[in-house]
Amino acid sequence: MSASASWIARDAAAVWHPFTQHAAWTADDPVVVDRAEGPWLWDVDGRRYLDGVSSLWTTTLGHGHPAISAAVAAQLAKLDHATFLGATHAPGIELAEALVALAPEGDGPELTKVFYAGDGSSAVEAALKIAYQHSAQTGRPRPKFVRLDHAYHGDTLGAVAVGGHDLFHEAYRPLLLETIGVASPGDRALGPDRLGTALSHLRSVMDEHGDQVCAIIVEPMVQGAAGMLDYDAEFLRAARRLASAHGALLIFDEVATGIGRTGRMWAAEHAGVVPDLLTCGKGITGGYLPLSAVLAAEHVYEAFLSRPGDTAPRTFFHGHTYTANPLCCAAALANLRAMGEEDAVGRAARLGERLGKLLEPVAAKDGVVEVRRLGTMTGVEVAPAGDRTGFRVCRAARDRGVWLRPLGDTVVLMPPLTLGDDEADLLVEALDAAIDEVF
Numbered sequence: 001m002s003a004s005a006s007w008i009a010r011d012a013a014a015v016w017h018p019f020t021q022h023a024a025w026t027a028d029d030p031v032v033v034d035r036a037e038g039p040w041l042w043d044v045d046g047r048r049y050l051d052g053v054s055s056l057w058t059t060t061l062g063h064g065h066p067a068i069s070a071a072v073a074a075q076l077a078k079l080d081h082a083t084f085l086g087a088t089h090a091p092g093i094e095l096a097e098a099l100v101a102l103a104p105e106g107d108g109p110e111l112t113k114v115f116y117a118g119d120g121s122s123a124v125e126a127a128l129k130i131a132y133q134h135s136a137q138t139g140r141p142r143p144k145f146v147r148l149d150h151a152y153h154g155d156t157l158g159a160v161a162v163g164g165h166d167l168f169h170e171a172y173r174p175l176l177l178e179t180i181g182v183a184s185p186g187d188r189a190l191g192p193d194r195l196g197t198a199l200s201h202l203r204s205v206m207d208e209h210g211d212q213v214c215a216i217i218v219e220p221m222v223q224g225a226a227g228m229l230d231y232d233a234e235f236l237r238a239a240r241r242l243a244s245a246h247g248a249l250l251i252f253d254e255v256a257t258g259i260g261r262t263g264r265m266w267a268a269e270h271a272g273v274v275p276d277l278l279t280c281g282k283g284i285t286g287g288y289l290p291l292s293a294v295l296a297a298e299h300v301y302e303a304f305l306s307r308p309g310d311t312a313p314r315t316f317f318h319g320h321t322y323t324a325n326p327l328c329c330a331a332a333l334a335n336l337r338a339m340g341e342e343d344a345v346g347r348a349a350r351l352g353e354r355l356g357k358l359l360e361p362v363a364a365k366d367g368v369v370e371v372r373r374l375g376t377m378t379g380v381e382v383a384p385a386g387d388r389t390g391f392r393v394c395r396a397a398r399d400r401g402v403w404l405r406p407l408g409d410t411v412v413l414m415p416p417l418t419l420g421d422d423e424a425d426l427l428v429e430a431l432d433a434a435i436d437e438v439f
Ligand code: PLP
Pocket: 119, 120, 121, 122, 124, 152, 153, 154, 155, 219, 224, 225, 253, 254, 255, 256, 257, 281, 282
């Protein structure tokens, strides 16, 4: 029995994996990852794979970056954990300063405050609660959220409620907050004028329900988990105008698109729009430790400050045991510094261009429906051909030494932002050959 097979048998006996159908788990032959360096992974049998999806869209600079590892080790030697209740610490403060300095600029308020959370879903959860409480503390409670069809904002109940993906939501529907779904400007099924359709839908929803809406939440520029559905920046500019006109907040969920992934630090920059709340996670620590954050506008933060005559506390009653864990903050700080030194965002833009060129012939292949890309966020949609086509393409790429994951029938390419040219070539060559094998 190979080392992988023996670990998989032990795993099957004791472990329950996320988003996983365990009846198929062993048959799906999971990779038993042993170690990683740069863009490469090795399994316990010594096989090497190019990590074409940055683990789970996280490893901005690849695995084992010396500066991030050293920063975490130094932090561990100094301070492992400290509560953020009634206490603070340098990594938490310095990271907040760094995020505020990097915050997007444009049409909208300045983002001046950072609220920490543990992962993308919990950042979204915090943003939703902030938005609702903000409405209650600046006028009257507005209980509704506007969200886009096909959206994915995470798997906790609030985040599920503002999602628009039936597969993840149907089972929990009776438990969910009331939200108003709007047509997505990225939805190809709406035809060539999908932007116009989505805009008029958003306008009519806000006209009808605007005074009940505390926030509009969107993944800016690209709906990632929906299959990299990119859309026109004009939608974000209109969402900004409509939110402000109706006294609602605008939330950009940049958990997937943020931290350089789209070739800009934030996807918001493609539109020149600033939201009132911006969530980020995934790439923030470069994939080293779990951390996320909500960047908030000063006017939002101010609504939570108590004032004379208040009859109820304005405090944001929210936080977790590991909020702003110093190790995670140190990893994020080192990642952001290294990204700056290595011009990771500029390199992501150039890598995206290269991937775009390399994928042109792939887009024309039999079996390929569409290639969608913004910066390094790439989805290659294949036509359904039997069962689990996307999965089978990824499996065929894996046989060629490239690790990819599908979203339904969309194969995702999200390599580290600093991937070299030779590795980018290998990534696309393996995908090309994998598509040929399946079709
Ligand atoms: N928001 C967006 C846009 C995401 O893409 C994701 C995850 O893919 C999440 C939130 C949830 O993040 P996490 O899986 O870290 O909870």
